[in-house]
Amino acid sequence: MGIFEPFRAIGYITSTVPFSVYRLGTETFVTVSIGKAWQIYNCAKLTLVLVGPQLPKKIRALASYRDYTFAAYGNNIAVFKRAHQVATWSRHSVKVSQLLLFGEHILSVDVEGNIFTWAFKGIEQNLAPVGHILLDDKFTPTCIMHPDTYLNKVLLGSQEGALQLWNISTKKKLFDFKGWNSSICCCVSSPALDVVAVGCSDGKIHVHNIRYDQEIVSFTHSTRGAVTALSFSTDGQPLLASGGSSGVISVWNLEKKRIQSVIKEAHDSSIMSLHFFANEPVLMSASVDNSIKMWIFNTTDGDPRLLRFRCGHSAPPLCIRFYANGRHILSAGQDRAFRLFSIIQDQQSRELSQRHVTKRAKKLKLKEQEVKLKPVVAFDAAEIRERDWCNVVTCHSDTAQAYVWRLQNFVIGEHILTPCPDNQSPVKACAISACGNFAVLGTAAGWIERFNLQSGISRGSYVDMSEGGSSAHSGEVVGIACDSTNTLMISAGHNGDIKVWNFKCRDLKSRWEIGSSVVKIVYHRCNGLLATATDDLVIRLYDVVALRMVRKFEGHADRITDMCFSEDGKWLLSSSMDGTLRIWDVILARQIDAVQVDVCITALSLSPNMDVLATTHVDQNGVYLWINQAMFSGDTVMHSYGSGKEIVNVKLPSVSAAVGSEDVNSDHPYGKSMPIQGGSWAPHLDKQIPDLVTLSLLPKSQWQSLVNLDIIKERNKPIEPPKKPEKAPFFLPTIPSLSREIVFKNSNTGDQDKGSQADETNKSRVYHDLPASEFLQLLHSSAEMKTFSTFTDYIKGLSSSTLDVELRMLQIIEDDDGNDGDDDGDDDGQEPINRPELHSIELLLDYFIHELSCRNNFEFLQAVIRLFLKIHGESIRRQSNLQDKAKKLLEIQSTVWQSVDKLFQSARCMVTFLSNSQF
16 A cells, blocks of 8 residues: 555546436436546536446446436446446447437447347346347447437437437337438437437538428538537527537527527537526537536527536646645646636636636637637745735746736736846746745746736846856756745756855855756755756755755656655655656655556645645546545554555546545535545544544534533523413323323313323333333443444434433432332332443443543543533442442543643643744
8 A cells, every 4th residue: 555545536527428417306417427437417506416436447328317327338337326336237249339218218329239228127136128129230320319209219310321210119110211421420309399400420400300201401510520419499499509529509590590699619629418408598518628518598689608617627737736725726737727626625616717818819809719828837826925916926838928816816917927028038937935925937048037926026137147147047947946034046957057046135145066957846945955856867855055965866767747845844756757656755865655657647736734645647637636545644654655666556546536426515415425524534544643642523513512511401491481372282182201101181170191000100210111222222232342433423423412311311310209219129129230221321431431542532522421420420429330430431531631731731831932932
């Protein structure tokens, strides 16, 4: 097991597979494919509600029905009920290309023309198909659809351009349409009976009456490419939407038989699916460009406008960096987009605005992609001045200016930083000072200049007089870094020269030569170490203050793509085109872990908490997250995580998380999922950290309310007593009783008629006559097995009032005469030591002793013990055997707390010393 284990991938929205739309109650959902997994969005706000598990192969077709999802991969079809796979259908011998929901059946079509019919009701018992049809050899199916009101019939389109109507029940071909001599790409049914629309690869759309085999009207796309998606409007407007391989959506008016509007910049790539919502003027589209969008037709001119959308990178990201204490990731991609991804909630991910791109594109008559800034090649961010002014600076490919961004508003800033206006060259490196006031830029010509981020004004340049006084370096500047006190600025040239400058005075303090071309530098502000990656595949660490090399790491076999330090400066992570990710221990000066991935890493970033590693990969549009398994381990077990010089092969993280596959949305019928809340996804470790305690991770209010339960009850006590109804109800009412017998109230006389003449003294034992509760059953079974994990999980799930009731059920209630039993020797009288509730109290004391010894759920356990002693303290005082248990509990409590308090005391002393020191 390596230090970092795969967790999940983010930034994936859609793929090349058409989506599936269905209704569940009053809400509409869409199921989309994302490679080897699938996910479901709620169409109300396009919020992610469910992520399916990873499949062995890429998904080729999807279908949905209520809680069921059907995904075709390879030759098989996986059946899921919510996120759990319940069956696998395996009868096809070749790849499955199409799925169709057909009443209570699913039709699957493979590339060789086999059609199987599957029944998904009672799916666990019957995994065999209920029907099979084999198409002609010269008929290669490309699409399948069910015409409305055509019972048991489906329409099949082919690559050869033919169209066939089949009866699934009788397994007979009913009609062969003449076709259009062009491959059929899609086919949909219209609201009008007997009418369908067929999209062909030559860019033509044919609206056809299949009853009379007559063409009603045909349209032709203005752009080249095939018609890949079609959808009819069902809200009363005679509209037909079509999407093509060029990413353009065309809306046709069927009454006027002409085009009504065109969305030229709908998507950046081929459109895979279109769908008009039932009785709504809303159109949803999905594309290969990793986006899904919704358009609404509510403008006066009838043109659609963008309503809402979800999108990720349409091209692989180049640079990434954690932001906002590890909750967000800044990502810049080859698609000219600068994005902010949330690792907590998918709906918080967004693209940073480049200000009126659509309007400028229309005015200049260009594509939006051409108006956007060129791809980002380097950027830096500082959180300290986020609320004041722009706090991100970016360098773009072949661009002589650097741009600033304000992350508080998710928008590009008003200033454009242009270093050396007289001799402009592309900006290659940038850095923001620790104070957040300055940005330092380096160009391809070796020029370095400092700017004020608030005003955008230049604050001087760094010039090396030994280079002729014209620039800072003789070649390209590949990296810039600033220290934590604005004292030093470090720059690296491509020729292998490292220079240290006085940040304020801008004069050169020192320099040294590496002897090889520098590819990348990374600086750690806290320990003052500079890591350099060079063309000779060696990573060197330099002490900037001492001006000497302190570490040298070798091992990569190809170009080093990225590096990053851990927050504490103890680790250095590096990636290479040889497909490896290596972790170097700076203190021990050795490699502690190395993993090999299938796709080379292009960029990486480690979160400030060191719990999550983010990576990007060649030809992958998403960001991949890895969990630090060794984060909570002591130094004594660190060697069990690292693989040393051995390289471990690992697979990339899947879209579905390892711990949970659903998104957090408790209001949704799918329930809760994807538990990525803060640090709750940390791995469970069986080993306890020495001298420390483990908290329960429960909400603070849950265990605090146990302590203040009396105050809460007093506050919630009703002000007035309940009022007696004016008229008695028609049924005979009952009154509360301490016994199990039903007690009726006579409304005429006020006398109490009992169902049986039980002794009055039995009222004191109301709880003991009842069957054992789940609380007691779990307690006794856990004590027998000598493991309390199940019992702990149970009481952690109880509310404060419920737990209080469970503990009070064990309370010993004395009789009216003060004796523990009846003097006449009734069966109900028992000696105190033989009472069953005393045995349960003893088991609870054993449970507290065990949990305190293990140091688990410390803060929750303290609150439960306090409530327990408050209720049963008097009973424990009277019984000698319980007193011995209580003394043992006190000893363990004192020992555990003293060890923790000793650590706290060390921290308190250090804080007191530093707060009273004069600097």
